[in-house]
Amino acid sequence: MNQIERYIFRIALGAFLACLIGLTGTIWVTQALRELDLITAKGQTLLIFLFVTGLSLPTLLVVIAPMALFIAVIYALNKLNGDSELIVMSAAGMRPRAILRPFLTLATMVSFLVGFLTIVVMPASFQELRDVITRVRGDFIANVxxxxxxxxxxxxxxxxxxxxxxxxxxxxxxxxxxxxxxxxxxxxxxxxxxxxxxxxxxxxxxxxxxxxxxxxxxxxxxxxxxxxxxxxxxFAPPDSDVIYKPRERSTTQLLFPDKTEGYFKLQKGRFRAELHDRLSSWLYPIALAFIAFAALGDPRTTRQGRGVAVAGAVVAVVALRIAGFAATSAAARSAGAALAIYAVPLAAIGLSSLIIFHGPAVRSLTARLAAALRGLGPSRRLARG
Incomplete structure (x- = not known):
């Protein structure tokens, strides 16, 4: 990256870390307060309390990191545009590809983090959390x-x-x-x-x-x-066999499940959906970065409002997540629907890339289609007359 790209990267990285730490800390404290009964009611130690609440951090990071990236890209683009730096870059002949590169670099780093947490860390944390909760609930002194x-x-x-x-x-x-x-x-x-x-x-x-x-x-x-x-x-009742849910099993166990297991036979669709949801998780940070850049990457004067563009980007992200959840739910019922889990973020990346790199052509085509649709109105009225 050249000096300008490093400057943009520093702005986006600073905003991302601020959002990630702030949101994660706030939500973690909220979740931790809900687990205070481990100390007050169940007589557990402070170490067990911190350990249990700490096991939720990988899940929080996976959920918050893509949104923190989305907010960071919007903040950086708004700052660059507000200081007229985006306009100067564009006037100097800097192409959208060069402006996008630092954001894409940050998105790639976040994608690697999300993918590693989802594929490796989260299943282990869920499994350990289940084991700890089972031990706490089986504590005769604390619960009986x-x-x-x-x-x-x-x-x-x-x-x-x-x-x-x-x-x-x-x-x-x-x-x-x-x-x-x-x-x-x-x-x-x-x-x-x-x-x-x-x-x-x-x-x-x-x-x-x-x-x-x-x-x-x-x-x-x-x-x-x-x-x-x-x-x-x-004193305690005999322990029963613990059956781990799909999200509590390692990715290797999802790739090569025990097909003779009764639980797998009953929940085969959930195993499939969980596996593909993990393998596609790294695509969402990139998709959110592309959506934010497609909405706000064009330089505009300070007199031109960007509120509509920000609102459009937020709506697009919400629609993307809803479509992703729907695809995961469909994959649990049908093996063919597993492809939709990957198609949803890839489609968002593709459409955003089309707007970023071919924006004028897309806007011209949209305007012509709108004019054609408006022109059909009088013709239909004359035909009826």
Whole structure:
């Protein structure tokens, strides 16, 4: 790129980064506030909260990056035109291709980012998010027992604690274990903490006693302790097999699915639609950059308003996204409709290129067609007369 192109690229890149960081940060904070119940209601740590909310960042970037690029191109073109730089460039003989090049370079970089996130990072983040949420929901201490209530489990265990202290500490614990036939154990402890060792969850009791008693017998034994550990695996219900949705599976798994899997047989269309939607995601940033340049790339005087052009570009982007969603939905029902997933952004790029590089010819043809349609009106009225 020459000096002018680097200047344009810096303006567009600065606007893109500002939009991307600002929008992503705002939406991420909004999403994070919705997950505060991980700490307040489910007793999870701040680290788990940040990890779960951080897993949504790849999805946010994929959605926001193309729109941030679109806004950046519009801002840069408006700035160049408002400062009369676009008019000077055009008067100096700089072709639209040269002005488009820095925007296309930025769009290519954004496309690479979106494609990498969609094909590689997003499926892994969705899968990890599913695993974390499954572990959180399976957390016996956080989700099953309630403060001040006696909880009866199907496997013969009764659990109670008086209140929850700081850092998730359970105060005033009572546990009755009746799983063994003919024997019962009662655990009393001042406090208890859930800990994890090598992937296994345990409840560490402090300053308490264990009462053991045989059924139909008056004999019993009491054991006092300073610290006692109970395996929580026996408290929680057995885990069921996790079935990952198409968006939670890697691209390799979508390309080469297990065709004998029952879930794949039921959702074969969704697997196909998800795969092609991922492979076409990188086309949308380029399409949005072309649409913005087609609407605002022509130099205009400051007296000529550009609001209509901006509104037209926004409408075109909305129509593009609606058409893309419709194509993805159709691909889930029909294998032949998968081509439409690629055709939608490619058509937007093609039509925008036609306007950018052959704008006068297109406008002349449009004007002639409009004049011809207006001329048909009187002829029809005379024919009727």
């Amino acid at each position: 027992v309630k403060e001040g209530q006696f909880t009866e489990l199907d496997n013969g265990i009764s659990f109670h604690f008086r209140e929850r202290g700081q850092n998730g500490t359970l105060l005033g614990l009572f546990i009755r274990d009746g799983r063994e036939a003919g024997k019962s154990k009662v655990y009393l402890a001042d406090r208890g903490n859930a800990i994890e060792v090598e992937g296994q969850s345990y409840l560490a009791l402090e300053k308490g006693s264990v009462l053991q008693q045989q059924k139909d017998s008056r004999d019993s034994s009491i054991l006092t302790f300073e610290r006692y550990t109970i395996d929580l695996a026996a």
